[in-house]
Amino acid sequence: MTGGGVRVGGRSPGRPIRTEPLKSTDTNAVIMTTTLGTASAAPGEFDTGRLEVGEMRDGTTVGLPVAVLNGATDGKTLYVQAVSDGDELNGLGVLNRLVPQLDPDEVAGELLIVGVVNLHAFHAAQHRNPIDDTKMNRAYPGDANGTSSERVAAATFDAAKRADLVVDLHQGSTSRMINEVRVRCGPRHSLHRECLELAKAFGLGYVLDQKGPDGQLARAGPDNGIPTIDPELGGCVGWDDDSVSLGVEGMFRVLRYYGFLDGSVETELQTRASGFDQYGSPAGGLVTFERELGERVGAGDALFTVTDPFGQLKGRVTADNDGIFWRTRRLPQVATGEYVCSVGTDVDSF
Incomplete structure (x- = not known):
């Protein structure tokens, strides 16, 4: 340069x-x-x-x-x-x-x-x-x-x-x-x-x-x-x-x-979400996710479970709406009501 x-x-x-x-x-x-x-x-x-x-x-x-x-x-x-x-x-x-x-x-x-x-x-x-x-x-x-x-x-x-x-x-x-x-x-x-x-x-x-x-x-x-x-x-x-x-x-x-550099670009269909459903934990404990990032989910599908330190089930959370598993917390430990994950909703392609 x-x-x-x-x-x-x-x-x-x-x-x-x-x-x-x-x-x-x-x-x-x-x-x-x-x-x-x-x-x-x-x-x-x-x-x-x-x-x-x-x-x-x-x-x-x-x-x-x-x-x-x-x-x-x-x-x-x-x-x-x-x-x-x-x-x-x-x-x-x-x-x-x-x-x-x-x-x-x-x-x-x-x-x-x-x-x-x-x-x-x-x-x-x-x-x-x-x-x-x-x-x-x-x-x-x-x-x-x-x-x-x-x-x-x-x-x-x-x-x-x-x-x-x-x-x-x-x-x-x-x-x-x-x-x-x-x-x-x-x-x-x-x-x-x-x-x-x-x-x-x-x-x-x-x-x-x-x-x-x-x-x-x-x-x-x-x-x-x-x-x-x-x-x-x-x-x-x-x-x-x-x-x-x-x-x-x-x-x-x-x-x-946009013409800053030579060369052509072929645009492809993008998956678009117009909203988010965000989910908190129903109990304190350790989170295990049931979906992978980017995975499609349907209403009623399991998103995550919460267990105690010894693996005993304390809660299971399911999706309210169809969408895409978009974002999650990084650490597994959660308190009651703490943010756990988001699902992108109102999904289409453009």
Whole structure:
């Protein structure tokens, strides 16, 4: 790859993404340089840097790791981010493997990348921002003068708003979950079809098509006219090689489908769920699952049993509706009423 490293120069590290003309030696030519924080790249270049989002308690600057890939030819702009939740590392694994494979000379358009959004939670190895105890993906579009999480959301959303497409890489935290893509704008949204198209291009095979909570980037993006998806790359502690590989493949599919890279993409039917049934435990004890992730279930089918430490049955839970066994807790021990699993419902193909 060309470029690389961190080039600061006289630029303000906290400055949002922008594109500015840079005069070349040819007085008739104008080179458009793209910057994100301290990262700056002319056409055919790649650069890394930091996007300032505040200070630590000792006054140390908090700078998110960012990268800019400016393709050699014109095209669309794609914004990608990972680790919005500090313990969701599969998206970072995707970027770690994807970016070295991209040659700016072979790319049309621009990629704006934030590698670690929730930097405070990432360093603490926890889900929520420990500075304000906030789940970052409930803070969008953010507030430049707000809480720690709102400021991070505002700075990253400034970059996302410059894009034609947004991919927000997630996973199912540390629980077990199928690999899926989430479309969170809701079926009545004016960009619903475009978001579904982006999800289909990513091509994980499963799509959750359900309006998400306020503050999600996958809702704020469409509300600002930008098709946005939220790939949930499985769920694990650390990162999972299989889910990371699927995420890399999905990103390449998006890059080819929307013309950033040469090559064609044939989209396939995706299995879509429009809702969830969530199940808690009827008793305290140890859970044994009766279904595998991704398996179809019918109403009345056994989902799991709960036993005491000596294997004596304390409860059995069955499905309320037809659907797909979608997500489970990772640890077997449960208290009465504690979350155990989810079934995706209202299932169809598109």
